[in-house]
Amino acid sequence: xxxxxxxxxxxxxxxxxxxxxxxxxxxxxxxxxxxxxxxxxxxxxxxxxxxxxxxxxxxxxxxxxxxxxxxxxxxxxxxxxxxxxxxxxxxxxxxxxxxxxxxxxxxxxxxxxxxxxxxxxxxxxxxxxxxxxxxxxxxxxxxxxxxxxxxxxxxxxxxxxxxxxxxxxxxxxxxxxxxxxxxxxxxxxxxxxxxxxxxxxxxxxxxxxxxxxxxxxxxxxxxxxxxxxxxxxxxxxxxxxxxxxxxxxxxxxxxxxxxxxxxxxxxxxxxxxxxxxxxxxxxxxxxxxxxxxxxxxxxxxxxxxxxxxxxxxxxxxxxxxxxxxxxxxxxxxxxxxxxxxxxxxxxxxxxxxxxxxxxxxxxxxxxxxxxxxxxxxxxxxxxxxxxxxxxxxxxxxxxxxxxxxxxxxxxxxxxxxxxxxxxxxxxxxxxxxx
Amino acid sequence: xxxxxxxxxxxxxxxxxxxxxxxxxxxxxxxxxxxxxxxxxxxxxxxxxxxxxxxxxxxxxxxxxxxxxxxxxxxxxxxxxxxxxxxxxxxxxxxxxxxxxxxxxxxxxxxxxxxxxxxxxxxxxxxxxxxxxxxxxxxxxxxxxxxxxxxxxxxxxxxxxxxxxxxxxxxxxxxxxxxxxxxxxxxxxxxxxxxxxxxxxxxxxxxxxxxxxxxxxxxxxxxxxxxxxxxxxxxxxxxxxxxxxxxxxxxxxxxxxxxxxxxxxxxxxxxxxxxxxxxxxxxxxxxxxxxxxxxxxxxxxxxxxxxxxxxxxxxxxxxxxxxxxxxxxxxxxxxxxxxxxxxxxxxxxxxxxxxxxxxxxxxxxxxxxxxxxxxxxxxxxxxxxxxxxxxxxxxxxxxxxxxxxxxxxxxxxxxxxxxxxxxxxxxxxxxxxxxxxxxxxxxxxxxxxxxxxxxxxxxxxxxxx
Numbered sequence: 043x044x045x046x047x048x049x050x051x052x053x054x055x056x057x058x059x060x061x062x063x064x065x066x067x068x069x070x071x072x073x074x075x076x077x078x079x080x081x082x083x084x085x086x087x088x089x090x091x092x093x094x095x096x097x098x099x100x101x102x103x104x105x106x107x108x109x110x111x112x113x114x115x116x117x118x119x120x121x122x123x124x125x126x127x128x129x130x131x132x133x134x135x136x137x138x139x140x141x142x143x144x145x146x147x148x149x150x151x152x153x154x155x156x157x158x159x160x161x162x163x164x165x166x167x168x169x170x171x172x173x174x175x176x177x178x179x180x181x182x183x184x185x186x187x188x189x190x191x192x193x194x195x196x197x198x199x200x201x202x203x204x205x206x207x208x209x210x211x212x213x214x215x216x217x218x219x220x221x222x223x224x225x226x227x228x229x230x231x232x233x234x235x236x237x238x239x240x241x242x243x244x245x246x247x248x249x250x251x252x253x254x255x256x257x258x259x260x261x262x263x264x265x266x267x268x269x270x271x272x273x274x275x276x277x278x279x280x281x282x283x284x285x286x287x288x289x290x291x292x293x294x295x296x297x298x299x300x301x302x303x304x305x306x307x308x309x310x311x312x313x314x315x316x317x318x319x320x321x322x323x324x325x326x327x328x329x330x331x332x333x334x335x336x337x338x339x340x341x342x343x344x345x346x347x348x349x350x351x352x353x354x355x356x357x358x359x360x361x362x363x364x365x366x367x368x369x370x371x372x373x374x375x376x377x378x379x380x381x382x383x384x385x386x387x388x389x390x391x392x393x394x395x396x397x398x399x400x401x402x403x404x405x406x407x408x409x410x411x412x413x414x415x416x417x418x419x420x421x422x423x424x425x426x427x428x429x430x431x432x433x434x435x436x437x438x439x440x441x442x443x444x445x446x447x448x449x450x451x452x453x454x455x456x457x458x459x460x461x462x463x464x465x466x467x468x469x470x471x472x473x474x475x476x
Numbered sequence: 477x478x479x480x481x482x483x484x485x486x487x488x489x490x491x492x493x494x495x496x497x498x499x500x501x502x503x504x505x506x507x508x509x510x511x512x513x514x515x516x517x518x519x520x521x522x523x524x525x526x527x528x529x530x531x532x533x534x535x536x537x538x539x540x541x542x543x544x545x546x547x548x549x550x551x552x553x554x555x556x557x558x559x560x561x562x563x564x565x566x567x568x569x570x571x572x573x574x575x576x577x578x579x580x581x582x583x584x585x586x587x588x589x590x591x592x593x594x595x596x597x598x599x600x601x602x603x604x605x606x607x608x609x610x611x612x613x614x615x616x617x618x619x620x621x622x623x624x625x626x627x628x629x630x631x632x633x634x635x636x637x638x639x640x641x642x643x644x645x646x647x648x649x650x651x652x653x654x655x656x657x658x659x660x661x662x663x664x665x666x667x668x669x670x671x672x673x674x675x676x677x678x679x680x681x682x683x684x685x686x687x688x689x690x691x692x693x694x695x696x697x698x699x700x701x702x703x704x705x706x707x708x709x710x711x712x713x714x715x716x717x718x719x720x721x722x723x724x725x726x727x728x729x730x731x732x733x734x735x736x737x738x739x740x741x742x743x744x745x746x747x748x749x750x751x752x753x754x755x756x757x758x759x760x761x762x763x764x765x766x767x768x769x770x771x772x773x774x775x776x777x778x779x780x781x782x783x784x785x786x787x788x789x790x791x792x793x794x795x796x797x798x799x800x801x802x803x804x805x806x807x808x809x810x811x812x813x814x815x816x817x818x819x820x821x822x823x824x825x826x827x828x829x830x831x832x833x834x835x836x837x838x839x840x841x842x843x844x845x846x847x848x849x850x851x852x853x854x855x856x857x858x859x860x861x862x863x864x865x866x867x868x869x870x871x872x873x874x875x876x877x878x879x880x881x882x883x884x885x886x887x888x889x890x891x892x893x894x895x896x897x898x899x900x901x902x903x904x905x906x907x908x909x910x911x912x913x914x915x916x917x918x919x920x921x922x923x924x925x926x927x928x929x930x931x932x933x934x935x936x937x938x939x940x941x
Contacts, residue, residue, distance in 0.1 A: 120767035190832035
């Protein structure tokens with residue numbers, strides 16, 4: 043089988059698995075835990091094998107990229123057509139590989155972790171949908187296709203945050219995360235539409251010449267800067283950076299395996315992946331470059347500060363992940379591409395392990411402590427201890443309040459919007475009973 | 477004049493009218509209504525196929541020559557007939573009495589009359605008749621529905637006045653209408669579609685009215701049909717300016733209702749705002765005067781019709797199951813007991829707001845692209861409305877399906893087989909259409925070409941090349 047066919051199969055398998063399972067269930071069928079476990083393990087083993095074969099074949103034939111067009115276009119109206127092309131190259135293949143491996147690990151872990159949980163079937167259904175969406179993001183050959191996967195990843199993420207639906211907090215937090223996603227995705231939508239409008243293209247081939255990492259930007263002028271800025275904000279939304287940094291801690295309401303795969307391994311790195319993909323476009327504008335560095339550095343600073351004051355393991359890990367993602371943004375802004383990819387992949391692997399072990403964190407600590415003969419040093423000496431006491435206290439308060447992000451958003455964004463919405467009620471009629 | 481080989485339109489309408497009578501008298505009204513609605517689905521489907529085979533030409537009914545089927549109305553007729561059948565099957569027992577089902581069939585017959593009208597007088601007759609089942613209180617006590625009835629009648633009066641001013645009744649001659657007549661037509665559309673600032677009646681109807689008949693009334697999209705029809709008739713410059721106003725009204729409606737949803741807590745009102753906002757995209761798209769926008773709008777018409785019918789039906793069947801919580805503001809947590817209904821709701825909702833993987837995504841993608849070409853502000857504002865609507869959709873979902881199950885909801889059934897199959901059909905249409913959109917676009921591309929030809933877009937493209 044050619045790498046082209048294998049690439050298509052790689053994307054199709056999780057999509058078909060999700061669709062088939064959904065239809066079986068919707069029409070009244072049942073899938074046992076055992077069958078679901080076997081199916082999931084089989085799917086991820088197959089996907090890993092396919093990635094391995096594609097890698098081997100590309101290496102053997104010295105292929106730098108594999109591009110597969112599914113038909114001429116997905117749909118076409120007048121002069122506008124939506125090409126459905128997928129791409130595997132030196133940027134996407136490692137990330138696709140890490141996606142299927144980590145999703146497989148998390149799937150395998152979840153079989154025991156969610157044993158007899160009422161949401162067992164739902165979790166695995168969403169895991170397959172997430173895998174499909176994530177692979178679509180990383181294998182997209184255009185912003186249009188990437189957007190499709192981007193939204194699917196967002197929706198699955200939100201549905202898993204609200205996994206424990208009978209508790210009010212996950213439901214509330216899922217809604218808040220969804221709202222943040224939607225606002226961030228607006229930037230993505232506008233970026234895509236404006237790219238089409240001004241440059242008549244949103245495909246990597248049209249936007250850039252050559253192959254990654256040596257590709258060259260084809261878009262110029264203020265219009266290119268606007269598109270770049272839009273996409274930087276969209277990436278910030280997915281990676282919980284800058285103005286969208288508040289949602290990651292809320293997302294910890296989901297079950298631990300979903301936190302691992304979404305906020306440790308794959309989903310949060312999708313923003314960084316997008317920046318890596320459009321790197322020449324960002325670097326063609328000093329505004330976009332400075333924005334990426336500014337957003338990354340400020341979020342990293344806030345993240346590391348808040349991380350130190352978090353009382354629970356998962357929230358602490360969330361802010362730690364946010365910090366590392368901020369640093370990855372800075373690396374991309376500075377043009378350290380290879381370093382950023384190594385950082386991204388190693389961070390994904392380490393954070394998945396940490397998230398999956400987080401329910402056993404105390405036990406792990408005690409074991410390591412005992413193994414070290416009770417001699418583990420307290421981690422109390424940090425750079426902030428060099429600061430004056432007053433500033434230390436101020437930073438501590440800011441960290442405890444998580445940068446006062448939520449109160450600021452509530453007061454200056456949510457309240458005015460709801461106030462305006464109430465005001466619009468003057469055009470409606472109320473009263474009367476049915 | 478070319479005719480259909482068999483009088484499918486007469487048959488379709490006959491099935492509906494006789495079915496209404498049969499359902500009204502029958503001891504088993506649901507069976508009678510299903511038979512009648514199935515007959516009308518078959519008739520309208522066959523007429524659609526014949527129109528397609530005839531190269532999407534206008535084909536008149538051989539028995540009643542004031543009815544016709546063409547590229548613009550053939551697909552909506554078949555689609556609306558299918559929606560009617562789905563609504564009848566989904567109707568809970570308390571909504572499926574003889575009178576109510578007869579009312580639904582009458583409403584369907586009136587809507588199909590409007591679709592199939594070959595001249596304005598017949599169109600206006602159908603327009604008037606759609607309000608008849610509500611005025612006759614066929615869906616129960618209508619004390620709080622006077623407002624809706626008032627708006628429906630006002631809209632019909634505006635349309636009738638337009639015809640009176642026109643002095644002639646050929647649809648093709650709308651382009652010769654005076655500005656006053658065209659203004660009256662636009663007023664009829666604004667009133668009927670519930671465009672800002674006259675949208676209040678629609679929200680009020682969603683809150684208090686009978687939901688399932690309202691789904692059919694809402695999804696007739698007769699206003700969009702009338703505008704699409706008038707666009708095919710080479711409008712004058714001043715009339716196009718009036719259309720610009722209409723597109724602005726649709727845009728403002730989409731934005732305002734999506735924003736307004738944030739201040740609402742009642743699922744019915746939120747659902748009304750959501751459906752109204754998304755339905756406004758149809759008019760905004762038709763008014764983009766671009767091939768992409770018009771095609772997108774015509775596909776979005778089908779998406780809104782299917783998805784909102786699914787959503788409305790689910791809300792109604794839940795209300796019936798959870799007695800005492802007709803309009804809850806607290807979380808109901810029904811996903812625990814009715815996970816399939818929750819899933820159907822979510823998929824229909826996601827299709828309505830244009831999530832990738834659903835047909836709504838393709839439709840909205842086309843509308844946005846079309847709008848950016850000629851009306852950049854529409855292209856920018858509509859995604860904002862979609863984002864707001866998405867948040868409101870999840871809020872409705874949270875209220876209905878998430879949270880702690882109240883004590884009085886001890887045991888309710890999930891989707892019954894009678895509900896499961898029609899809802900699966902809707903979901904399959906929305907998702908299969910999203911995965912393979914070309915086929916659905918092909919259904920509507922001829923209608924879009926007719927509108928483009930009317931607006932002179934095809935000539936413009938030709939000159940451009």
